[in-house]
Amino acid sequence: MKILVVDDSRVMRQIVIRTLRQAGWDDVDVVEAVDGADALVKIAQESPDLVLSDWNMPEMTGIDCLRELRAHGSAVPFGFVTSEGSPEMRETAAEAGALFLIAKPFTADTFRDQLGAVLA
Template identity: 55%
Template structure:
């Protein structure tokens, strides 16, 4: 499986990878991107099956990326991993067609639960 992790924090990208490993997702091809614009390019090249994406980022934020991917007809499973998760953000994520939203601080178990449906 190709997995793309999009977050402007390098530490957070490491933590998400570690949580995925702890949740039993090993041996997958993982790519990282530090914002939505970089992620969009990477999606064209890598064709990920799963995208885990932060909400607030410079250049292109998470919801803008998801909108752009929708316009491109991208069919990857898309989940937000965010620090804040207000009801308005949850509504927006749902409207844009995100598959799930995990709010930080998360555990490996949260990833296992969220991804169980899609793997």
């Protein structure tokens, strides 16, 4: 099992990875990417089982990354972990093919609820 964590903040990547461990996924391989463009490269190289991505990032946003993936036929499971979760953003994310949107701040319970079905 391999998860790609995408965020321009190194601190937030660490927090997401720590929360994954706390939620019980302490044996998954984690790969990191610093923005959407980097994520596209890492997805091609690493074939992750799940992508957890921030929304607002320099170079390429998370939603642009997801749209690029789907436009090229990739069906990699993709979820957002982002600092806002308005109804409009949730709708946009779902329309683009995201499985879920976790709004920060989050807890290990939030991760278990949202990721459980995907990583079962």
